[in-house]
Amino acid sequence: MELGGCCYQFRIALLGDSTVGKTSLLRRYVSGAPGAAEATVGVEFYSRALQPPAGPRVKLQLWDTAGHERFRCITRSFYRNVVGVMLVFDVTNRASFEHIRDWHQEVVSTQGPDKVIFLLVGHKCDLQSARCVSTQEAEELAMSLGMAFMETSVKSKCNVDQAFDTITSAIQQALKQGDIKLEEDWGGIRCLYRAPNPRSYGRKQGPGPCQC
Numbered sequence: 675m676e677l678g679g680c681c682y683q684f685r686i687a688l689l690g691d692s693t694v695g696k697t698s699l700l701r702r703y704v705s706g707a708p709g710a711a712e713a714t715v716g717v718e719f720y721s722r723a724l725q726p727p728a729g730p731r732v733k734l735q736l737w738d739t740a741g742h743e744r745f746r747c748i749t750r751s752f753y754r755n756v757v758g759v760m761l762v763f764d765v766t767n768r769a770s771f772e773h774i775r776d777w778h779q780e781v782v783s784t785q786g787p788d789k790v791i792f793l794l795v796g797h798k799c800d801l802q803s804a805r806c807v808s809t810q811e812a813e814e815l816a817m818s819l820g821m822a823f824m825e826t827s828v829k830s831k832c833n834v835d836q837a838f839d840t841i842t843s844a845i846q847q848a849l850k851q852g853d854i855k856l857e858e859d860w861g862g863i864r865c866l867y868r869a870p871n872p873r874s875y876g877r878k879q880g881p882g883p884c885q886c
């Protein structure tokens with residue numbers, strides 16, 4: 675994405691209880707792999723370059739965090755440097771839905787309320803007969819927290835790309851409108867490449883060629 679001649683990297687984290695399907699979602703999105711074999715330890719990194727319909731590519735740096743409580747002090751240290759958070763629960767696991775407010779509060783208390791774009795994700799929507807969180811109550815929670823809501827499944831390949839596209843578009847929009855700003859000492863958004871200004875050819879330019 676190029677705003678003001680800059681090609682951006684967005685850092686996005688997936689948060690939610692253990693086994694809700696964060697790693698599976700990320701692996702499906704990044705490599706098309708069907709799922710996860712074992713629990714995440716601490717934080718793992720993925721990346722994918724996106725070509726939005728209008729404008730140049732944007733690079734997503736995606737952080738998969740362990741949902742288990744024993745890793746909380748490690749994962750917490752990463753919240754400060756993200757611009758997007760996908761709050762994931764499992765539609766067949768009531769407790770994972772009830773913990774969403776706590777996950778949201780964890781991020782807001784670290785970053786402040788205005789610096790992060792959230793997306794609420796109800797995962798494993800292929801398991802309709804085991805569902806114990808309705809779409810309507812999840813929509814109501816999302817609305818009360820001021821974020822969008824989507825249901826996803828890696829098993830039925832439902833909305834996986836769309837979920838990442840949705841949060842990326844919301845970040846682009848916030849950046850364009852000035853609701854979120856690029857800051858030197860903040861890793862949530864980075865400018866990877868600044869296009870040369872035609873009037874300054876011959877002079878030294880910014881961070882070099884785009885790394886996406």
Ligand SMILES: Nc1nc2c(ncn2[C@@H]2O[C@H](COP(=O)(O)OP(=O)(O)OP(=O)(O)O)[C@@H](O)[C@H]2O)c(=O)[nH]1
Nearest residue numbers: 692693694695696697698710713714741827828829
């Ligand atoms: N039915 C169904 N099962 C899924 C789906 N996505 C993931 N799973 C299963 O859910 C289990 C947990 O998935 P993970 O991706 O490891 O969950 P996680 O949230 O990363 O777990 P932690 O690393 O412990 O935080 C695995 O057995 C997956 O196969 C889905 O869309 N549908």
